[in-house]
Amino acid sequence: MVYTVTDIKELIQYHLVASATDSEVANKNLAHLVFEIQSFATEPLWREVSWVFCDRCGTSVDSELIHPEGHRYSPAGSFYCSDCWDAGP
Numbered sequence: 881m882v883y884t885v886t887d888i889k890e891l892i893q894y895h896l897v898a899s900a901t902d903s904e905v906a907n908k909n910l911a912h913l914v915f916e917i918q919s920f921a922t923e924p925l926w927r928e929v930s931w932v933f934c935d936r937c938g939t940s941v942d943s944e945l946i947h948p949e950g951h952r953y954s955p956a957g958s959f960y961c962s963d964c965w966d967a968g969p
Contacts, residue, residue, distance in 0.1 A: 935960060
């Protein structure tokens with residue numbers, strides 16, 4: 881038998897929340913479920929994010945969005961977002 885996400889949500893609602901004796905038990909049930917579901921992940925669920933700030937306007941850019949060869953860095957080592965880079969040095 882195939883279950884949809886909605887079916888699974890309703891099963892969780894009924895069996896882990898509505899049938900719990902109180903809200904503390906319901907919260908413990910949900911926490912345990914989330915802990916178990918995390919083990920299904922095929923890749924890390926969390927990653928550390930690092931930010932680079934534009935030396936001209938101060939906007940922040942996720943470092944994963946920057947080209948690996950260092951595009952948007954001036955010869956002097958300053959970083960510029962795409963708007964400031966396009967505006968010229």
